[in-house]
Structures are given as C-alpha cells and as structure tokens.
Amino acid sequence: MFPPICFVLLNAHLKILSQQLLRVGAGDREPHTELNLATIVERHNIILKIYKILDETLSRTFFVELLVASIQLCVLTVSIISRDMELSELMFAAGYTCTLTLQLLPICFFADQFQSFSEQLADAAYATNWPDQDRSFRFAILFIIHRSQKCRFIFVGGLVPINLPTFLGIVRCAYTFSAIYSMVY
Known part of the structure; x- marks a missing residue:
C-alpha cells in the first residue's frame, strides 16, 4: 500500500500548491509575493523529485x-465461469477476484489523479495575475507551468502507463480471455 499513499500525499500537496498559487497572484504587487512564489517553486520541485523516485521504483515492481x-484475474474468472463450484469456493473466488481488483485500482486511480492535479496546477499558475507582475514573477510562473505540463505518466516496465484506462484494460482483458475460454471449452 506504499505507492497509493505516496500518490495521495503528492496529490494533496499539488492541490494545496494550486490554492496557494491562486492566492499569490490575486492582489497587486505585494512585497511578500516573491517569497511565497519562491516557496511554491521549491515545494513543486520537491514533489517532482518524489514523483521521479516513485517512477524509478514503481515501474519495475508494479510490472510484476x-x-x-492480470493472470490471476483471468484464471479466477475462467474458474468461476467454467467450473461447478460449491458455494464456499465460489464465495472465496469472488472475494479473491475483488481483492485483486482492489489491489490494482488505488495505484491506477491516484496516479491518474496526479496527472489531473498537475494540469490543474498549470491552470492555477496561468490564472494568476502574472501579466501585471515583474519579470522574475513571470519567469517563475512560466517555470511552474512548464514543469507541470511536462509531468509524464509512470510507465510499467516502460510499456504501459499507470492510469485508469490501464486498469480498465486489465479488467477487460481478463473478461475477454474468460469469454473466449468459455466459448472454446
């Protein structure tokens, strides 16, 4: 459960940064605006460094x-459909199928949500009163926008991004294999 918790924390921090950005550019040129913006840029860099560490560790482990x-989901679905099972076996297989599904869903959901919050951070930075600010403020805002839009998905084994469509693809694949198996046998 380590990666979903990390994503929850990163998502919360991105949401807080978005709210802070909207407040920073709301007023006219205030003396503490530069300090607040520098803090936001530093925190955003820390979030992106943690995200990079997650990318390095999660891409290999989550692949396995x-x-x-996905293999277990396919086998369980086939066994539920094709075998005559007693009620206790059926309940165990259905419960285990739900457990496998709930094992994958949080990581995919929160990784997908991280991308959404990253886009919202770029939107919040753009929504600040940056045209009326000085050059260093505009540069910092453009830096935040660029870094937020550059944020990429974590790829599992370098092949598949971790997001909700991937989760739905796994469930669809397990169902398709079980449907083909039940038609053949």
Missing part, C-alpha cells in the same frame, strides 16, 4: 504485480 494480478 500487474502481470501476476
């Missing part, structure tokens, strides 16, 4: 988890 869980 994704592969094993």
Whole structure:
C-alpha cells in the first residue's frame, strides 16, 4: 500500500500548491509575493523529485504485480465461469477476484489523479495575475507551468502507463480471455 499513499500525499500537496498559487497572484504587487512564489517553486520541485523516485521504483515492481494480478484475474474468472463450484469456493473466488481488483485500482486511480492535479496546477499558475507582475514573477510562473505540463505518466516496465484506462484494460482483458475460454471449452 506504499505507492497509493505516496500518490495521495503528492496529490494533496499539488492541490494545496494550486490554492496557494491562486492566492499569490490575486492582489497587486505585494512585497511578500516573491517569497511565497519562491516557496511554491521549491515545494513543486520537491514533489517532482518524489514523483521521479516513485517512477524509478514503481515501474519495475508494479510490472510484476500487474502481470501476476492480470493472470490471476483471468484464471479466477475462467474458474468461476467454467467450473461447478460449491458455494464456499465460489464465495472465496469472488472475494479473491475483488481483492485483486482492489489491489490494482488505488495505484491506477491516484496516479491518474496526479496527472489531473498537475494540469490543474498549470491552470492555477496561468490564472494568476502574472501579466501585471515583474519579470522574475513571470519567469517563475512560466517555470511552474512548464514543469507541470511536462509531468509524464509512470510507465510499467516502460510499456504501459499507470492510469485508469490501464486498469480498465486489465479488467477487460481478463473478461475477454474468460469469454473466449468459455466459448472454446
């Protein structure tokens, strides 16, 4: 459960930064605006560094988890459909299928949400009163916008991005294989 918790924390920090950005550029040229903006830029860099660490560790480990869980989902779905099972076996298989699904869903959901919050941070930076500010303020805002839009998905094994469409693809794949198996046998 480590990666979903990290994504929840990163998402919360991005949301807080978006709210702070909207407040920073709201007024006219205030003396503490530059200090607040520098703090926001530093915090955004820290968030992106943590995200990079997650990318390096999660891309390898989640690949194995994704592969094993998708195979297990397929096998469980096939066994539920094709075998005559007692009620206790059926309940166990259905519960285990739900557990596997809930194992993958939080990581995919919160990684997808991170991308959305990153885009919202870029929108919040653009919504500040940056045209009326001085050059260093505009440069910092453009830096935040650029870094927020540059944020990329974490790819599992360098192949598949971690997001909600990937989760739905896994569930769809398990269902398709089980449907094909039930038609053949």
